[in-house]
Amino acid sequence: MKRRIYLTAASAAVTTAIAGCAGGNPEEDGDTVDEDDGDSDDAHSDDDQIDDDHETDDEDEEEDEEDDEPSDLLGTFDDFEDLDAWEARLGSLEADDEFAYEGSQSALLTTTESEEQVRIVRELSEPIDVQGVVPGLALSCDSAASPIIQLHDEDGDILQFQQHVTRGQPFMRRNFGHTSVSGDPDPSAITEIQIVSLVDDETEEELWVDDLHFVPRVEDGRVMIQFQRGFETDYTMGYPILEEYDLPGATFVPTARIRESAETDGDHLTEGQLSELVDAGWSVGTVGVRGQHLHEVDADAAESHVLDPLEWFDERGYDDARYFAFPGGRFDRRTYDLIDEHYDLGFADRHRSQGWASNHLTITRISGHVDQRNLDAEEMIDAVDWTAARGGITTIVFYEMDEDDAEALEATAERIAEHRDAGDLEPISPRELADEYVY
Structure with missing residues (x-):
């Protein structure tokens, strides 16, 4: 990499910016x-932050295939008005009919002092094709949380998306980043959706989720x-x-x-x-x-x-x-x-x-x-x-x-x-x- 001469200030009288944050208070x-x-992304060290080094040349070719037809998944996929399709594998899941992004209720996910995460799972009756879409959620929490959406194929390989939410922010849709993959997932045949929230200490945490939705993927x-x-x-x-x-x-x-x-x-x-x-x-x-x-x-x-x-x-x-x-x-x-x-x-x-x-x-x-x-x-x-x-x-x-x-x-x-x-x-x-x- 070549060394370069950077632009200098217009006057020698200007105070040179120092390394670090701004001076003063x-x-x-x-x-x-x-x-x-x-x-x-690498600020997260939990087990669910999957290593990014799993992508293959075949996956690159799949990413290049443009689908001109809009996905029928776009918009709300699950409004959490009925929680029967969801199972709490870790932590607890219950309806909250006093706090929702839209509709009459949201899903309240709670960890306990003995657990490091809450994980809810929805097994799909038919596989869904997520090649052209990205998932998101409406979120609210009582402290701070880094919710994860995992899309599993039938072999258990995973596409992972993640976001962060802080107490005091409005209950609203959040944009999720595509942070990692595990294995060689088939995005055309997703059979299970998991929502995970991890905690850093032994405290009870409450996370409200609503409006599981999909938006178009940016192909290029x-x-x-x-x-x-x-x-x-x-x-x-x-x-x-x-x-x-x-x-x-x-x-x-x-x-x-x-x-x-x-x-x-x-x-x-x-x-x-x-x-x-x-x-x-x-x-x-x-x-x-x-x-x-x-x-x-x-x-x-x-x-x-x-x-x-x-x-x-x-x-x-x-x-x-x-x-x-x-x-x-x-x-x-x-x-x-x-x-x-x-x-x-x-x-x-x-x-x-x-x-x-x-x-x-x-x-x-x-x-x-x-x-x-x-x-x-x-x-x-x-x-x-x-x-x-x-x-x-x-x-x-x-x-x-x-x-x-x-x-x-x-x-x-x-x-x-x-x-x-x-x-x-x-x-x-x-x-x-x-x-x-x-x-």
């Missing part, structure tokens, strides 16, 4: 990346490189790398932190740098006025925190900027509804290779975590290769970068370009995603 600034930002993979929190390294490091490989970028900025000029102290983008990125074809969105976790924003400030960036964009002529990246993936009902009313797309959920969005405000993404600000090259290239082989939409997020991060981005950009040139995948922008892949 992290809690006040909202620039600290906590574990809720950690979207990397799509990848987005996204930068969040508006650090100057988006411009000095990220921009020249993506430009070399003719790849678009997207930057999501806290508008109150964007500097008027290079003479203004700080480590965030200047208005001139942001303008140059947009002129070069980058997309722009926001993480709110200052990038705070939305559930921590005072109720009387929530509206301005969410809406002021749109006014800021309008004043500067950015007429395609109605995209919101939820810091830490956190939100509550009031902030979610505000964003739903005023934005076209949101990024909040975890994992790679989602299908069409059943929820346009919780698009999935992968990123670093509290102990690792950005993913390394191996992790990102693995996600890119997986997306090229199995389809779906994968969004890779960078926060503030250092030289190691830049090298990792260059290796990843090179791999994306190789797959693009081979016809295996394409870059995607927020606008393309919003216009073409919302179900």
Whole structure:
């Protein structure tokens, strides 16, 4: 990999961005990346997080076969109005007629202190063909959970999909990422569906599920490189790398932190740098006025925190900027509804290779975590290769970068370009995603 000279700041007076999170008071600034930002698949070490190294050349050929006919599975598959078809293999399953996403009830899954997971199973009377679809669920929980949907064929081989949900979030549909396979599953003949939720400690956990549904699968993979929190390294490091490989970028900025000029102290983008990125074809969105976790924003400030960036964009002529990246993936009902009313797309959920969005405000993404600000090259290239082989939409997020991060981005950009040139995948922008892949 070639070493490169990155763009320098416009003035020597500019303070150089340091490695790590933003300076100042992290809690006040909202620039600290906590574990809720950690979207990397390998952060999970449970037995149900199946190794990704099972794919075969034959499976690659299957992924390339386009089915022009829409699947009859699209939409709700099970509304959980009748739980007789489901069996609790671990934990407990009961109907909750006081809390539902839609209809008169949902399914309440509960673990006990002696169990590490809850697992419910539905054996299908006839096999179903899931070649052109991806499953999802409506979710709510009393703490935090990482629900898994497993699709089993008659040999017990598995297609696995996963998501994360946190207490205080609305009961709603979530986009599931395709995280792993076990064995050599036959997607044309799925005979059993399992829903699993694992717990990390010996505590009772309640998870509500509703509206098991299918959305269209994205046959040819799509990848987005996204930068969040508006650090100057988006411009000095990220921009020249993506430009070399003719790849678009997207930057999501806290508008109150964007500097008027290079003479203004700080480590965030200047208005001139942001303008140059947009002129070069980058997309722009926001993480709110200052990038705070939305559930921590005072109720009387929530509206301005969410809406002021749109006014800021309008004043500067950015007429395609109605995209919101939820810091830490956190939100509550009031902030979610505000964003739903005023934005076209949101990024909040975890994992790679989602299908069409059943929820346009919780698009999935992968990123670093509290102990690792950005993913390394191996992790990102693995996600890119997986997306090229199995389809779906994968969004890779960078926060503030250092030289190691830049090298990792260059290796990843090179791999994306190789797959693009081979016809295996394409870059995607927020606008393309919003216009073409919302179900």
